[in-house]
Amino acid sequence: MVTLKIDGREITADSGKTVLEAARENNIYIPTLCVNEAVAAYGACRLCMVEVTRGNRKRLVASCLYEVAEGLVVDTQTERVVNIRRMVMELLLARCPNSSEVIDMARNLGVDKSRFQPENQDNSCVLCALCTRVCREVVGKSAISLVSRGTDRQVALPFCDDSDACIACGSCVYVCPTNAIKMEDRGDVRIITWPSSAHEFKMKKCASCGSHFAPEKQIAFMMAKSGLEAEKFELCMNCRP
Amino acid sequence: MSDKICKLTSIEELEKKRALVLAERPEISTVTVCCGTGCQAFGGQKVAQAFQEAITAHNLKDQVVVKTTGCHGFCERGLLVVIRPQNIFYQHVRLEDVEEIISETVVNGRVIERLLYITPDGSSKITSEEDVPFYKKQMRLVFGANGYIDPTEIDDYIAIGGYSALAKVLSSMKPEQVIEEVGAAGLRGRGGGGFPAATKWKSTREAHGETKYVICNCDEGDPGAFMDRSLMEGNPHNILEGMIIGAFAAGSSKGFVYIRNEYPLAVKNTEIAIRQAEEYGLLGENILGSGFSFRIVINRGGGAFVCGESTALMASIEGKVGEPRAKYVHTSEKGLFDCPTVLNNVETWANVPLIINRGSEWYASIGTENSKGTKIFSLVGKINNTGLVEVPMGISLREIIYEIGGGIPDGKKFKAVLTGGPSGGCIPESLLDLPVDFDELTRVGSMMGSGAMIVMDENNCMVDIARYFLKFLEEESCGKCVPCREGLKGMREILDDISEGKGDESQLDLLEEMSAVIQDGSLCGLGQTAPNPVLTTLKYFRDEYLAHIVDKKCPAGVCKALISYNIVDDNCTACRLCVKACPSEAIEFIGKKIPVVIHQEKCTKCGACMEACKFKAVEIR
Numbered sequence: 001m002v003t004l005k006i007d008g009r010e011i012t013a014d015s016g017k018t019v020l021e022a023a024r025e026n027n028i029y030i031p032t033l034c035v036n037e038a039v040a041a042y043g044a045c046r047l048c049m050v051e052v053t054r055g056n057r058k059r060l061v062a063s064c065l066y067e068v069a070e071g072l073v074v075d076t077q078t079e080r081v082v083n084i085r086r087m088v089m090e091l092l093l094a095r096c097p098n099s100s101e102v103i104d105m106a107r108n109l110g111v112d113k114s115r116f117q118p119e120n121q122d123n124s125c126v127l128c129a130l131c132t133r134v135c136r137e138v139v140g141k142s143a144i145s146l147v148s149r150g151t152d153r154q155v156a157l158p159f160c161d162d163s164d165a166c167i168a169c170g171s172c173v174y175v176c177p178t179n180a181i182k183m184e185d186r187g188d189v190r191i192i193t194w195p196s197s198a199h200e201f202k203m204k205k206c207a208s209c210g211s212h213f214a215p216e217k218q219i220a221f222m223m224a225k226s227g228l229e230a231e232k233f234e235l236c237m238n239c240r241p
Numbered sequence: 242m243s244d245k246i247c248k249l250t251s252i253e254e255l256e257k258k259r260a261l262v263l264a265e266r267p268e269i270s271t272v273t274v275c276c277g278t279g280c281q282a283f284g285g286q287k288v289a290q291a292f293q294e295a296i297t298a299h300n301l302k303d304q305v306v307v308k309t310t311g312c313h314g315f316c317e318r319g320l321l322v323v324i325r326p327q328n329i330f331y332q333h334v335r336l337e338d339v340e341e342i343i344s345e346t347v348v349n350g351r352v353i354e355r356l357l358y359i360t361p362d363g364s365s366k367i368t369s370e371e372d373v374p375f376y377k378k379q380m381r382l383v384f385g386a387n388g389y390i391d392p393t394e395i396d397d398y399i400a401i402g403g404y405s406a407l408a409k410v411l412s413s414m415k416p417e418q419v420i421e422e423v424g425a426a427g428l429r430g431r432g433g434g435g436f437p438a439a440t441k442w443k444s445t446r447e448a449h450g451e452t453k454y455v456i457c458n459c460d461e462g463d464p465g466a467f468m469d470r471s472l473m474e475g476n477p478h479n480i481l482e483g484m485i486i487g488a489f490a491a492g493s494s495k496g497f498v499y500i501r502n503e504y505p506l507a508v509k510n511t512e513i514a515i516r517q518a519e520e521y522g523l524l525g526e527n528i529l530g531s532g533f534s535f536r537i538v539i540n541r542g543g544g545a546f547v548c549g550e551s552t553a554l555m556a557s558i559e560g561k562v563g564e565p566r567a568k569y570v571h572t573s574e575k576g577l578f579d580c581p582t583v584l585n586n587v588e589t590w591a592n593v594p595l596i597i598n599r600g601s602e603w604y605a606s607i608g609t610e611n612s613k614g615t616k617i618f619s620l621v622g623k624i625n626n627t628g629l630v631e632v633p634m635g636i637s638l639r640e641i642i643y644e645i646g647g648g649i650p651d652g653k654k655f656k657a658v659l660t661g662g663p664s665g666g667c668i669p670e671s672l673l674d675l676p677v678d679f680d681e682l683t684r685v686g687s688m689m690g691s692g693a694m695i696v697m698d699e700n701n702c703m704v705d706i707a708r709y710f711l712k713f714l715e716e717e718s719c720g721k722c723v724p725c726r727e728g729l730k731g732m733r734e735i736l737d738d739i740s741e742g743k744g745d746e747s748q749l750d751l752l753e754e755m756s757a758v759i760q761d762g763s764l765c766g767l768g769q770t771a772p773n774p775v776l777t778t779l780k781y782f783r784d785e786y787l788a789h790i791v792d793k794k795c796p797a798g799v800c801k802a803l804i805s806y807n808i809v810d811d812n813c814t815a816c817r818l819c820v821k822a823c824p825s826e827a828i829e830f831i832g833k834k835i836p837v838v839i840h841q842e843k844c845t846k847c848g849a850c851m852e853a854c855k856f857k858a859v860e861i862r
Contacts, residue, residue, distance in 0.1 A: 042721075043566070043567050043722070043764055044721050044722050044723065044764070045722075045723055046722055046723050046724055046762045046763075046764070049761075049762055060761050060762070061567075061569060062567055062764070065567045065569055066567075066569050067569070080757075080761055083754075083757065083758055083761070084724070084758050084761055084762040087724065087728070087754070087755065087758040087762070088723045088724060088727075088758075088762065091723055091724070091727035091728055091731060092723060092727065094727070094731070095727055115751060116731045116734070117734065126723075127720065127723075127726070129721075146562070146720075148720070149545065149547075149716070149717070149718065149719055149720050150715055150716055150717070150718040150719070150720045150726055150729075150730075151715070151718075151720065151726055151727070151730050152720070153719075153720035153726070
């Protein structure tokens with residue numbers, strides 16, 4: 001246990017926790033875009049930057065990665081911090097001009113419009129990498145990853161084409177904070193649309209009611225992982241006893 | 242070279258070996274041929290071979306040795322050949338000069354005037370290498386050996402005292418003493434950060450964990466920088482020796498040399514050096530019978546600039562995408578494969594044997610209060626003497642540029658020097674007397690960086706320069722964090738606007754606002770320093786920005802959208818060379834009074850007419 005101060009409030013936190021975790025436990029709001037408790041902190045969106053003082057040294061850090069320490073003084077709203085957050089949102093607004101999630105978040109941080117020219121009206125991916133991290137760290141497939149550098153960076157399947165490793169579980173869709181990955185179940189197929197390409201996956205038919213209830217590859221993956229026999233995966237949720 | 246491999250199992254055996262090597266080398270004439278990458282382009286290897294053949298033909302095999310060396314530094318004058326021991330310095334040597342050098346200089350002792358260095362004012366010819374002004378003001382403590390040794394011959398390195406620092410460390414020093422010595426010397430990291438090397442070593446030594454790593458960063462990627470390359474190519478054993486000493490101090494048994502794959506000669510020479518050092522028992526198990534073991538593996542980088550950043554480099558060695566991560570826990574505690582890791586740059590490692598051999602007191606007597614020793618700079622751009630220079634810290638920019646670099650070519654006026662690579666700053670003429678060290682460069686908004694110095698003259702547009710380097714960094718940004726990825730793009734777009742005459746004054750404030758956020762908010766050093774060229778040009782050359790914005794003019798005549806090529810009728814002789822040179826048929830021949838006309842709507846502003854004209858009849862307006 002350590003004692004630290006966030007925005008003048010003295011709080012205690014388990015050592016090893018990050019400043020962001022400690023703040024959230026104490027209902028102190030720090031905005032984030034690339035944080036999700038299912039995966040390791042990444043430090044890419046920079047919205048969670050805070051100013052910390054330790055001894056005589058003052059510095060700006062990403063609170064999602066910076067660990068609490070005894071006597072640490074944290075400021076979540078200094079001018080420099082606010083400037084970073086606003087600029088990040090302005091830049092993301094130019095990147096994703098029509099994403100309602102980005103627009104809302106920007107507004108919450110006091111940014112109504114961007115001074116930068118939008119390039120692609122349809123883009124809504126902020127490159128937070130939650131999708132690729134969930135795919136690797138939680139699902140364990142690494143079916144999608146980030147390719148290229150800088151502003152050419154995008155979320156993609158290998159060669160934007162090879163969906164072999166993907167089990168169509170939809171975790172990437174679920175975790176995306178800006179709805180940039182779309183998923184639709186249409187009869188016997190599931191269609192997942194990533195920013196770089198769309199792919200179809202075959203759905204399994206329920207042996208009892210005939211509805212298509214889950215991607216075949218996901219069932220195969222679960223079967224291999226659980227070691228259960230095939231019969232256990234024949235029925236949809238509704239028809240299971 | 243000795244043909245049989247003998248493993249040295251003690252320090253006495255190393256010293257015996259050294260005595261043997263020296264005894265086998267009588268003072269005979271040596272023709273050293275620079276085969277650094279620059280001189281190789283002038284046929285260094287072929288010239289060296291021709292020397293070998295000529296020596297055989299003249300029956301001089303017992304009296305003359307040909308040595309292919311690494312880069313000597315004076316790349317502007319390549320191919321360089323130095324005849325030792327007299328140190329006769331020949332420049333611009335070509336294949337056809339070889340026979341004459343052997344028959345005249347080596348056999349008859351006559352100097353060939355044609356190949357000598359002539360001072361820029363034409364007043365005198367210089368025979369001896371040490372009298373060439375380019376070398377005279379330098380202090381070549383680290384880089385000097387390059388001109389004397391064949392990097393592929395370990396015996397050459399041993400002959401000049403190589404591995405004696407290692408012997409000293411293993412025989413008489415404790416790891417803590419080594420750290421103390423390097424700390425007292427005040428050695429700071431030469432890769433850019435300037436972090437005290439001994440502090441890194443100490444915290445790695447004290448960090449928990451059995452496995453610890455040592456890394457040499459040779460992922461030099463700054464445009465115009467080639468000092469690490471030249472050290473690695475020209476004197477790899479020096480770097481290996483530094484690393485072994487560092488590993489001993491930090492308590493590591495495995496090291497990596499991370500070399501970018503675009504440096505094939507550096508990779509090759511390092512491979513050879515590692516193999517030779519292992520054969521000699523200077524690397525591997527039980528080094529010189531001391532009980533200390535250390536291995537080095539080469540890791541080749543794939544060409545991403547960001548992999549020069551320490552955490553990205555480590556990710557790359559681990560087989561992951563080369564992306565940086567936050568360093569809130571130092572890499573000296575949790576680095577490569579989450580183990581304590583010491584990472585230093587090539588030049589930093591190269592300084593270590595020197596400190597051990599000559600002592601911290603001597604080393605700390607060179608340089609300024611907080612920057613000790615020498616620094617190698619690559620002098621490029623609008624400068625007469627392009628090349629690598631090693632100078633004591635604290636020397637002024639003016640001395641480097643004018644006395645060593647020979648000033649600006651073609652009598653042009655100096656405008657700025659960019660130090661520290663693409664994320665450095667542009668320093669104006671008014672600051673030329675600045676003593677060059679880590680802190681002074683930072684104080685004026687630039688940095689030491691890797692040591693690239695790009696000199697610019699009156700024909701360089703500072704808006705264009707800022708845009709160029711920003712674009713370089715925008716393309717090399719890994720794209721992980723928003724301020725660097727999106728912010729640099731946003732800044733570059735503004736600079737595009739300004740250079741096209743579409744900017745307004747409020748954009749200058751926006752540039753400054755963005756720079757502050759990118760410096761504060763970026764994840765790694767690349768983003769944190771990326772705005773420097775923009776900030777320094779805004780600070781020292783704001784009038785040029787305003788000229789682009791308010792007057793819609795590019796004073797240096799560079800930004801295409803703001804210039805036009807025009808004919809000076811009085812100078813035109815109607816020769817029509819420009820008409821022939823124009824690729825877009827924009828120049829029309831008319832007649833005698835107004836000989837030619839440039840149709841601006843067709844002109845692509847390529848400048849071919851201006852280059853073709855012999856009468857200064859084409860001008861930029």
